[in-house]
Amino acid sequence: MTMTAMGxxxxxxxxxxxxxxxxxxxxxxxxxxxxxxxxxxxxLNADASNAVLVCHALxxxxxxxxxxxxxxxxxxxxxxxxxxxxxxxxxxxxVVGVNNPGSCFGSTGPMHTNPATGRPYGxxxxxxxxxxxxxxxxxxxxxxxxxxxxxxxxGSLGGMQALAWTLRFPARVRHCIAVATAPNLSAQNIAFNExxxxxxxxxxDFHGGHYYxxxxxxxxxxxxARMIGHITYLSDDSMEAKFGRELRxxxxxxxxxxxxxQIESYLRHQGDKFSEYFDAxxxxxITRALDYFDPAAAHGGxxxxxxxxxxxNRFLIVSFxxxxxxxxxxxxxxxxxxxxxxxxxxxxxIDAPHGHDAFLLDDExxxxxxxxxxxxxxxxxxxxxxxxxxxHPAPPPPGRGDTRSVxx
Amino acid sequence: MTMTAMGxxxxxxxxxxxxxxxxxxxxxxxxxxxxxxxxxxxxLNADASNAVLVCHALxxxxxxxxxxxxxxxxxxxxxxxxxxxxxxxxxxxxVVGVNNPGSCFGSTGPMHTNPATGRPYGxxxxxxxxxxxxxxxxxxxxxxxxxxxxxxxxGSLGGMQALAWTLRFPARVRHCIAVATAPNLSAQNIAFNExxxxxxxxxxDFHGGHYYxxxxxxxxxxxxARMIGHITYLSDDSMEAKFGRELRxxxxxxxxxxxxxQIESYLRHQGDKFSEYFDAxxxxxITRALDYFDPAAAHGGxxxxxxxxxxxNRFLIVSFxxxxxxxxxxxxxxxxxxxxxxxxxxxxxIDAPHGHDAFLLDDExxxxxxxxxxxxxxxxxxxxxxxxxxxHPAPPPPGRGDTRSVxx
Numbered sequence: 155m156t157m158t159a160m161g162x163x164x165x166x167x168x169x170x171x172x173x174x175x176x177x178x179x180x181x182x183x184x185x186x187x188x189x190x191x192x193x194x195x196x197x198l199n200a201d202a203s204n205a206v207l208v209c210h211a212l213x214x215x216x217x218x219x220x221x222x223x224x225x226x227x228x229x230x231x232x233x234x235x236x237x238x239x240x241x242x243x244x245x246x247x248x249v250v251g252v253n254n255p256g257s258c259f260g261s262t263g264p265m266h267t268n269p270a271t272g273r274p275y276g277x278x279x280x281x282x283x284x285x286x287x288x289x290x291x292x293x294x295x296x297x298x299x300x301x302x303x304x305x306x307x308x309g310s311l312g313g314m315q316a317l318a319w320t321l322r323f324p325a326r327v328r329h330c331i332a333v334a335t336a337p338n339l340s341a342q343n344i345a346f347n348e349x350x351x352x353x354x355x356x357x358x359d360f361h362g363g364h365y366y367x368x369x370x371x372x373x374x375x376x377x378x379a380r381m382i383g384h385i386t387y388l389s390d391d392s393m394e395a396k397f398g399r400e401l402r403x404x405x406x407x408x409x410x411x412x413x414x415x416q417i418e419s420y421l422r423h424q425g426d427k428f429s430e431y432f433d434a435x436x437x438x439x440i441t442r443a444l445d446y447f448d449p450a451a452a453h454g455g456x457x458x459x460x461x462x463x464x465x466x467n468r469f470l471i472v473s474f475x476x477x478x479x480x481x482x483x484x485x486x487x488x489x490x491x492x493x494x495x496x497x498x499x500x501x502x503x504i505d506a507p508h509g510h511d512a513f514l515l516d517d518e519x520x521x522x523x524x525x526x527x528x529x530x531x532x533x534x535x536x537x538x539x540x541x542x543x544x545x546h547p548a549p550p551p552p553g554r555g556d557t558r559s560v561x562x
Numbered sequence: 563m564t565m566t567a568m569g570x571x572x573x574x575x576x577x578x579x580x581x582x583x584x585x586x587x588x589x590x591x592x593x594x595x596x597x598x599x600x601x602x603x604x605x606l607n608a609d610a611s612n613a614v615l616v617c618h619a620l621x622x623x624x625x626x627x628x629x630x631x632x633x634x635x636x637x638x639x640x641x642x643x644x645x646x647x648x649x650x651x652x653x654x655x656x657v658v659g660v661n662n663p664g665s666c667f668g669s670t671g672p673m674h675t676n677p678a679t680g681r682p683y684g685x686x687x688x689x690x691x692x693x694x695x696x697x698x699x700x701x702x703x704x705x706x707x708x709x710x711x712x713x714x715x716x717g718s719l720g721g722m723q724a725l726a727w728t729l730r731f732p733a734r735v736r737h738c739i740a741v742a743t744a745p746n747l748s749a750q751n752i753a754f755n756e757x758x759x760x761x762x763x764x765x766x767d768f769h770g771g772h773y774y775x776x777x778x779x780x781x782x783x784x785x786x787a788r789m790i791g792h793i794t795y796l797s798d799d800s801m802e803a804k805f806g807r808e809l810r811x812x813x814x815x816x817x818x819x820x821x822x823x824q825i826e827s828y829l830r831h832q833g834d835k836f837s838e839y840f841d842a843x844x845x846x847x848i849t850r851a852l853d854y855f856d857p858a859a860a861h862g863g864x865x866x867x868x869x870x871x872x873x874x875n876r877f878l879i880v881s882f883x884x885x886x887x888x889x890x891x892x893x894x895x896x897x898x899x900x901x902x903x904x905x906x907x908x909x910x911x912i913d914a915p916h917g918h919d920a921f922l923l924d925d926e927x928x929x930x931x932x933x934x935x936x937x938x939x940x941x942x943x944x945x946x947x948x949x950x951x952x953x954h955p956a957p958p959p960p961g962r963g964d965t966r967s968v969x970x
Contacts, residue, residue, distance in 0.1 A: 181816035281816040341801040341825045342793060348826045349789040352833070355819050356782040358766055363819070374764040378786060381757040385750060393749040399856065406854065408589035408689040410846035411763050411771070414853065417749045418756045425760070438818035445822065446814065448807065 160239040166220030166230075168193050168260065173293055177255070180446075183280035186269050190294050191260030192216045192252040195236060196244035198300070204537035205300040206247045207291060207327075208232060209308030209315035212383070212440050213432055215259035218251035219244070234516040241525035246537040247304065255290055256282040256439040264435035265366060277363020277435055284311070284447045288318045292326065304535040305329035305528070309513035310480065311440070314447045317488070320464035321449055329531050330464070331524070333472040334513035336484035337457050337491070338448035343479065346386055347441040350379035354434045363435055372434045377425030379437055384424050389476035389509030393417065457491040464492070469499040470527045472520065474512040500527065568647035574628035574638075576601050576668065581701055585663070588854075591688035594677050598702050599668030600624045600660040603644060604652035606708070612945035613708040614655045615699060615735075616640060617716030617723035620791075620848050621840055623667035626659035627652070642924040649933035654945040655712065663698055664690040664847040672843035673774060685771020685843055692719070692855045696726045700734065712943040713737035713936070717921035718888065719848070722855045725896070728872035729857055737939050738872070739932070741880040742921035744892035745865050745899070746856035751887065754794055755849040758787035762842045771843055780842045785833030787845055792832045797884035797917030801825065865899040872900070877907040878935045880928065882920040908935065 170191050177185040193216050198205060208218045210231070219236035222228040236242045236249055253261040256279060264279040271278075295303070306327050308316040313335025320330045339347070354360060357375030361368050385393075397417040406414060413419045453459035469492055473485035482503050492499040502523040506512040512520065531537075578599050585593040601624050606613060616626045618639070627644035630636040644650045644657055661669040664687060672687040679686075703711070714735050716724040721743025728738045747755070762768060765783030769776050793801075805825040814822060821827045861867035877900055881893035890911050900907040910931040914920040920928065939945075 181814075183816075277819070281818060338807060340798060341805040341807065341823075342796075342798045344807070344823050345789075345793045345801065345825050345829055348823075348829055349786060349793070351818065352789065352830070353761060353786045356785070377764070378757060378761045381753075381760065382790065385753045385757065388750075390748060390750045393753065397749040399746060399749065399752070399859075406589075408591075408854075410689060410759065410843075410850050411685070414850075415749075415752050415756075417753050421753055421756055422760070435818075442818050442822075446816075451807075 161237060162229075162233065163195050163220035163237045163244060165223045166193050166195065166217075167223075168216060170260065171294065171297055173290075175293070177286065177290055177293075179280050179286045180283040181281045185255060185262065185280060185282075188255050188262035188290070189260075190252055190255070190262075190290060192250060192294060193218065193220075193230075194251075194298075195219055195249040196247050198248040198298070199537060201536070202300050203302070203304060203535045204247050204532070205295070205298075205303050206242060206249050206531075207295070207303050207306045207319075208236065208242075208249060208251045209287075209291070209306065209312035210251065210254065210257075211308070211310040211312045212437075212444070213428070214312075215257065216251040216253040216261075217259070218249065231514065235521065235524065241521045242307070242528055243532070246532045247528070247535075248300075250295070250298065250300075252291055252294055254282070254287040256436060256443075258433035258436040263433065264363070264439070265433055274364070274366045275435075276366060277438075279435060279439065281442055282439055283443055284314045284318045285322060287315055287443070288322045291315070291319075292323055295326070301326065303327040304537065305331055305531050307331035307333070308335075309333040310335055310510065311444055311447075314444070317449065318447070320467040320469075321460065324464050324467055327467060328534065329468050329470065329527075331470045331472070331527065332485075332488065334474055334477055334480050334485075334510055335488075336480040337450060337487050339445055340484075344445050346382055347445055350382050351438055351441060353378035353382070354437060357434075360434060363438075365434070371429070373429040376429040376432060376434055376437065377422075380428035380432075381421045381425045384421060386479045387510045389478065389507060391476060392507045392509055395507070457487060458494040461488070461491045461497065462495050465495060465497055467497065469497065470523070471499060471501045472513075472523060473501075473503050474508070474510070474520075475503060475505045476507055477510045477512065479510040569645060570637075570641065571603050571628035571645045571652060573631045574601050574603065574625075575631075576624060578668065579702065579705055581698075583701070585694065585698055585701075587688050587694045588691040589689045593663060593670070593688060593690075596663050596670035596698070597668075598660055598663070598670075598698060600658060600702060601626065601628070601638075602659075602706075603627055603657040604655050606656040606706070607945060609944070610708050611710070611712060611943045612655050612940070613703070613706075613711050614650060614657050614939075615703070615711050615714045615727075616644065616650075616657060616659045617695075617699070617714065617720035618659065618662065618665075619716070619718040619720045620845075620852070621836070622720075623665065624659040624661040624669075625667070626657065639922065643929065643932065649929045650715070650936055651940070654940045655936070655943075656708075658703070658706065658708075660699055660702055662690070662695040664844060664851075666841035666844040671841065672771075672847070673841055682772075682774045683843075684774060685846075687843060687847065689850055690847055691851055692722045692726045693730060695723055695851070696730045699723070699727075700731055703734070709734065711735040712945065713739055713939050715739035715741070716743070717741035718743055718918065719852055719855075722852070725857065726855070728875040728877075729868065732872050732875055735875060736942065737876050737878065737935075739878045739880070739935065740893075740896065742882055742885055742888050742893075742918055743896075744888040745858060745895050747853055748892075752853050754790055755853055758790050759846055759849060761786035761790070762845060765842075768842060771846075773842070779837070781837040784837040784840060784842055784845065785830070788833045788836035788840075789829045792829060794887045795918045797886065797915060799884060800915050800917055803915070865895060866902040869896075869899045869905065870903050873903060873905055875905065877905065878931070879907060879909045880912065880921075880931060881910075882912050882914045882916070882918070882928075884915055885918045885920065887918040
């Protein structure tokens with residue numbers, strides 16, 4: 155591998171594209187027309203073989219890497235992974251980030267005008283699924299002239315989209331990289347989503363999902379929803395290590411409503427921040443997309459049968475040892491179903507203390523696995539123009555350190 | 563052991579006792595006067611050596627066993643454990659259940675009149691701690707003529723009270739039985755409590771804790787609080803086994819606000835029920851008592867130093883393999899600190915699928931351990947009058963089946 159200094163992409167600009175063709179949804183509803191906001195980094199090569207689609211999770215967006223002009227601390231949510239010389243190297247790959255319909259970062263969503271009423275969609279925005287998002291993403295790729303992706307990658311809910319790509323459009327994607335994800339939500343996962351939704355929906359400022367007209371947002375509900383979510387993103391141990399029973403003011407105040415412990419202060423801060431930028435209807439939609447994702451359901455619960463459609467794809471599955479939201483066992487279900495189908499899969503279980511959040515963090519072993527895997531993807535994709543004098547890049551490490559690899 | 567048919571206690575009546583002597587609290591505040599509601603089962607023997615105090619957890623009360631006249635399904639919360647011929651045998655022991663101050667089942671609490679204002683305490687009810695409760699319980703025992711308890715027993719928050727008894731009044735208790743508990747809350751435990759409190763406090767119907775005057779209750783907040791709590795009471799696996807991804811109506815409705823999955827229906831039902839009988843100020847007080855409990859804090863975090871006060875007590879510690887709220891590792895911290903002090907401790911880790919809730923359920927191995935331990939307590943307490951021709955009762959099983967026992 156040629157060693158180059160890793161750098162930031164620098165200033166990036168979002169693009170916007172309108173799609174007049176209606177998008178039929180899994181629910182039976184149709185999105186009459188819609189706009190997708192997206193960003194791209196790097197250069198699409200002559201045969202359009204070096205494109206990588208990055209799918210976002212719950213509260214993220216098309217803004218994957220780089221910064222927005224004039225905005226401090228505006229780095230994209232996967233800026234540590236995507237950039238020149240980074241594991242997903244923008245000097246090799248043409249990287250696409252796209253905001254999903256129903257989200258609240260520019261693509262058509264609940265706060266936009268419902269053409270049927272002339273008022274904001276609000277709670278009438280149609281329910282969208284992971285598969286619907288993949289359909290919308292595919293149309294964007296059509297528009298960008300990308301017939302086949304070198305890879306699709308995502309973490310958590312983004313990982314579900316990456317998996318769905320191989321089932322919806324197996325011929326349009328070579329590699330699927332699914333990080334910290336699951337083949338469906340467990341009852342406990344759904345339960346946490348449901349509590350968060352109830353907190354939002356029962357906030358009197360929700361107004362049945364049409365709060366825009368009232369000039370308010372259900373901030374109380376959003377705060378509670380985010381606090382619940384945040385607990386599930388962190389591991390018990392990392393929360394203990396970071397906060398433990400540390401008091402905010404050194405001593406006990408004996409109060410039921412004021413902050414006593416640092417963990418309370420942290421959670422309230424996370425809730426406050428979130429309620430200022432995230433849309434409540436989007437939160438409902440996206441948690442439902444999580445709930446609904448279940449590719450095995452159409453095959454009587456048989457994940458192996460479901461994943462047979464991906465027989466010509468190659469997979470990297472990554473999980474984190476302390477992720478209790480989507481535990482390694484859930485990733486291993488995917489690996490097993492792929493192995494049962496004799497589909498090429500590498501699996502890395504990273505021993506990381508940070509829980510589900512680890513997929514967003516800069517962990518050397520994790521990024522090492524991704525870097526090595528993308529080297530292979532680049533080799534296949536003819537995207538190695540930056541590499542002149544180097545030997546062939548190494549394949550993913552088969553079992554070093556704390557990672558484990560499964561090769562069927 | 564003489565075999566007798568296990569029976570229900572039958573109809574029981576709560577008693578009430580007023581205490582005019584002020585109760586000084588850990589916070590520095592004083593409860594000017596107060597009433598305790600309690601129940602007793604069985605008969606106190608001549609030398610008052612057969613008394614067992616049962617301490618209640620978050621949403622329970624003095625009503626431990628038996629039924630209330632004219633009320634269907636009014637069995638006490640530990641009726642499967644306490645009664646004639648049951649593991650805590652009321653034909654041998656005189657069992658006392660007492661509602662703690664600050665609760666909402668009869669003892670002085672936030673909905674009662676604050677003598678300083680003539681209005682309900684509401685949010686002004688003083689913050690109470692586990693140690694304060696133990697002090698109040700000790701005064702009740704004084705009034706009942708019980709100098710020394712044969713045993714104190716509790717699960718979860720009740721287990722913390724049982725532990726606190728051995729530190730506050732080691733000479734007044736022989737055996738401590740602490741089930742599904744912890745030496746303090748982890749950051750994650752506190753985090754869940756804090757989210758629940760925020761849901762309650764930010765409900766507009768909370769009115770700063772003085773909702774009684776407004777003729778409302780913060781039911782929305784209570785529902786969310788209970789739903790969060792309930793997730794932590796069940797194990798991931800038992801929730802999966804009981805509900806999985808089962809749909810309520812057979813097919814998907816594609817809705818963000820209505821119920822799709824059975825787990826949602828179950829949680830909402832739990833939340834609804836709870837909001838109808840539980841007081842919101844009590845919820846705040848009791849979760850804070852949980853947060854504050856930390857006997858090691860006064861000893862620089864050294865639990866062994868903290869438990870040295872209990873050197874003349876004997877302990878049974880019980881945990882459940884799938885309890886992730888108070889995991890077995892937390893119980894083992896207690897066991898280790900006792901062993902370090904060369905204090906007699908039996909430890910049973912029950913392989914049960916039900917999570918934290920297991921301490922309330924009728925599990926053969928769990929109840930077997932408790933039955934055997936109480937046989938020993940009865941022998942010591944001279945409470946064996948029911949047993950005439952039987953050999954000496956067996957000590958707790960040292961390591962059979964799925965239980966493990968530590969004997970220093």
